[in-house]
Amino acid sequence: MSGLPDGFKRERGLHLLRQMLRIRQFEDRCAELYGAGHIRGFLHLCDGEEAIAVGVMQVLGPGDAIVSTYREHGHALARGVAMGPLMAELYGKRAGCSGGRGGSMHVFDAATRFYGGNAIVGGGLPLAVGLGLAEKLRGTCNVSACFFGEGAAAEGEFHESMNLAALWRLPVLFICENNLYAMGTALARSESQTDIQVKAAAYDVRAAAVDGMDVLAVEQAAREAVEHARAGRGPVLLEMRTYRLRAHSMFDAQLYRDKAEVEEWRKRGPLTTLTTRLKAAGLMTEDDFQALLREADAEVAAAVEFASAAEWEPVEDLARHVYAEEVTP
Amino acid sequence: MTTPLRITYREAVKQGIRGALLADPRVFLMGEDVGRYGGCFAVSKGLLDEFGEERVRDTPLSESAFVGAGIGAALGGLRPIVEVMTVNFSLLALDQIVNTAATLCHMSGGQFPVPVVIRMATGAGRQLAAQHSHSLEAWYAHVPGLRVVEPATIDDARGMLRVALASPDPVIVFEPISLYNMEGDLTDAAAHVRLEGARVHRAGSSVTLVTYGASLWRCIAAAEVLAQDGIDAEIVDLRSLRPLDDATVLASVRKTRRVVIVDEGWRTCSLAAEIGQRIVEQGFYDLDAPIARVCTEEVPIPYPKHLEDAALPGCERIVDTVRRLLGHAV
Ligand SMILES: Cc1ncc(C[n+]2csc(CCOP(=O)(O)OP(=O)(O)O)c2C)c(N)n1
Numbered sequence: 001m002s003g004l005p006d007g008f009k010r011e012r013g014l015h016l017l018r019q020m021l022r023i024r025q026f027e028d029r030c031a032e033l034y035g036a037g038h039i040r041g042f043l044h045l046c047d048g049e050e051a052i053a054v055g056v057m058q059v060l061g062p063g064d065a066i067v068s069t070y071r072e073h074g075h076a077l078a079r080g081v082a083m084g085p086l087m088a089e090l091y092g093k094r095a096g097c098s099g100g101r102g103g104s105m106h107v108f109d110a111a112t113r114f115y116g117g118n119a120i121v122g123g124g125l126p127l128a129v130g131l132g133l134a135e136k137l138r139g140t141c142n143v144s145a146c147f148f149g150e151g152a153a154a155e156g157e158f159h160e161s162m163n164l165a166a167l168w169r170l171p172v173l174f175i176c177e178n179n180l181y182a183m184g185t186a187l188a189r190s191e192s193q194t195d196i197q198v199k200a201a202a203y204d205v206r207a208a209a210v211d212g213m214d215v216l217a218v219e220q221a222a223r224e225a226v227e228h229a230r231a232g233r234g235p236v237l238l239e240m241r242t243y244r245l246r247a248h249s250m251f252d253a254q255l256y257r258d259k260a261e262v263e264e265w266r267k268r269g270p271l272t273t274l275t276t277r278l279k280a281a282g283l284m285t286e287d288d289f290q291a292l293l294r295e296a297d298a299e300v301a302a303a304v305e306f307a308s309a310a311e312w313e314p315v316e317d318l319a320r321h322v323y324a325e326e327v328t329p
Numbered sequence: 330m331t332t333p334l335r336i337t338y339r340e341a342v343k344q345g346i347r348g349a350l351l352a353d354p355r356v357f358l359m360g361e362d363v364g365r366y367g368g369c370f371a372v373s374k375g376l377l378d379e380f381g382e383e384r385v386r387d388t389p390l391s392e393s394a395f396v397g398a399g400i401g402a403a404l405g406g407l408r409p410i411v412e413v414m415t416v417n418f419s420l421l422a423l424d425q426i427v428n429t430a431a432t433l434c435h436m437s438g439g440q441f442p443v444p445v446v447i448r449m450a451t452g453a454g455r456q457l458a459a460q461h462s463h464s465l466e467a468w469y470a471h472v473p474g475l476r477v478v479e480p481a482t483i484d485d486a487r488g489m490l491r492v493a494l495a496s497p498d499p500v501i502v503f504e505p506i507s508l509y510n511m512e513g514d515l516t517d518a519a520a521h522v523r524l525e526g527a528r529v530h531r532a533g534s535s536v537t538l539v540t541y542g543a544s545l546w547r548c549i550a551a552a553e554v555l556a557q558d559g560i561d562a563e564i565v566d567l568r569s570l571r572p573l574d575d576a577t578v579l580a581s582v583r584k585t586r587r588v589v590i591v592d593e594g595w596r597t598c599s600l601a602a603e604i605g606q607r608i609v610e611q612g613f614y615d616l617d618a619p620i621a622r623v624c625t626e627e628v629p630i631p632y633p634k635h636l637e638d639a640a641l642p643g644c645e646r647i648v649d650t651v652r653r654l655l656g657h658a659v
């Protein structure tokens with residue numbers, strides 16, 4: 001673990017930690033709510049991977065577009081999707097950010113240009129290429145950022161999308177969250193070349209491997225990548241090396257990995273890492289930390305209250321939203 | 330007749346796979362997370378330990394490549410069982426299944442039949458939302474060159490894989506997600522199941538319910554409710570979706586003269602549409618009432634339970650449809 005950069009500001013540190021804590025506390029609460037039956041279906045939590053969502057979102061502007069997977073609560077929160085409507089979505093309520101139709105795997109939010117929550121592995125990559133194409137053709141400086149797991153690198157979509165984005169020099173950020181497992185399949189059991197970022201060379205895509213447990217490293221790498229893409233120099237692949245501290249989903253007995261391995265990674269968790277650094281640098285006290293925690297818990301509690309008080313969509317509306325209700329201008 | 334064994338549908342499928350691996354060294358299982366993870370629905374748990382990595386083969390997330398590799402391995406003399414986790418993800422392998430598996434025998438003038446078995450889970454009912462709840466059996470049943478089956482009972486879940494592997498043609502086996510935890514009796518009949526042919530699951534005289542897959546159990550529940558009103562429903566479990574067994578359906582229609590088709594697919598261009606049309610073509614004058622259908626509402630499956638339930642062809646909708654149909658016929 002490296003120290004903090006010279007002149008690193010307390011406010012900056014607290015901001016990053018606050019964002020990661022919001023995600024962690026939200027996810028913890030989701031696990032409880034799943035046990036209690038309020039959240040149903042598949043639930044994939046992102047504990048351990050918070051630094052990637054938070055680090056990347058720091059460098060994106062309101063005009064940029066985001067595409068994500070079924071493990072997207074952290075991305076949505078860091079992007080600024082309001083926590084109440086996010087929780088209401090997980091409950092399946094009409095006030096949810098996707099109108100309750102999508103649930104945990106399908107978070108959408110037009111206001112923040114959050115294009116979902118795709119639950120087909122690799123399914124989001126071509127979409128991000130298209131969003132990048134739209135920005136380029138419209139002549140903006142916006143980028144599209146696509147989050148996906150390392151498992152997706154085995155799908156054709158990954159390879160086809162990288163090629164297309166490079167061929168057309170599109171402003172696309174491919175952010176691979178390499179947490180070493182795709183469900184129960186370890187990376188070495190699924191890839192002949194386990195160094196994901198080197199695959200980019202075959203498509204002439206700029207790439208880097210990043211310590212995904214270090215929010216500052218993530219932010220720095222994302223800043224450089226976004227500058228590259230905004231300048232019209234083409235797509236970038238960032239391989240964020242990380243670890244999922246929880247099970248794949250709520251149905252996973254985790255027979256494929258050692259508890260010791262999980263504990264080893266837990267010590268390197270992004271919240272632990274930043275907390276330790278801030279304290280060591282004298283930028284944060286335990287009281288400061290507790291205050292952040294209370295703040296996050298209060299926000300989560302309010303979100304749960306919002307979600308549970310929200311109404312169910314009437315069954316008469318079942319056939320809504322199959323087709324657009326307004327004509328797109 | 331030995332006493333039946335009470336097992337889950339999941340266990341029945343697993344016994345089928347295990348039996349096939351034991352019986353024929355050319356058989357192997359491959360797919361995502363079938364080995365170390367034990368299968369995404371825990372169907373293949375324990376098989377890796379018993380048969381080793383060569384025969385219980387984990388694959389990367391590359392549906393098109395490993396389904397295609399299964400087709401190639403079948404050409405090369407093996408008898409692969411390829412597991413695609415669910416029909417939703419089989420869309421990434423649709424090209425290999427439709428353009429290669431289904432056509433090689435024909436395009437090669439009969440030289441290269443493709444004896445591959447492709448298993449996949451299907452259907453909704455677990456609040457998994459639009460991308461994880463498809464019932465696309467009709468898409469596959471549309472294609473000449475494929476055989477398509479859907480075991481809905483414990484005996485079929487246990488026995489159909491064996492006969493699928495014995496077929497020289499590509500066989501798609503659909504396993505309804507909502508049935509994996511269902512318990513039932515495994516009987517001696519499992520050893521004698523056929524790949525083709527529908528089966529009358531419940532004999533009755535007032536109305537025929539034609540169905541397949543998880544909807545069989547919706548129909549059984551509906552038949553029990555209807556029986557309280559003195560309505561005696563006959564239930565035909567199609568079992569094979571391609572080829573379809575017209576004779577069994579028509580024999581039932583001749584007996585009851587009224588038919589409701591229950592199908593978890595969407596109504597438009599559905600298997601229900603095909604079956605209805607066949608009845609019209611071959612048994613129009615046996616009908617005393619218009620053919621009715623209970624299908625999934627024309628909406629991607631929504632996440633909330635009350636909306637998902639409303640979208641699916643549930644017991645209540647079947648009962649209402651039958652009552653209306655009989656009222657109409659009186
Ligand atoms: C095309 C496709 N195949 C299989 C699945 C089932 N599945 C869901 S998540 C997952 C693992 C994906 O792993 P990875 O891409 O590394 O992302 P992670 O879950 O680790 O974040 C699998 C196999 C799916 N959703 N889509």
Ligand SMILES: [Mg+2]
Binds near residue numbers: 151180
């Ligand atoms: Mg992964």
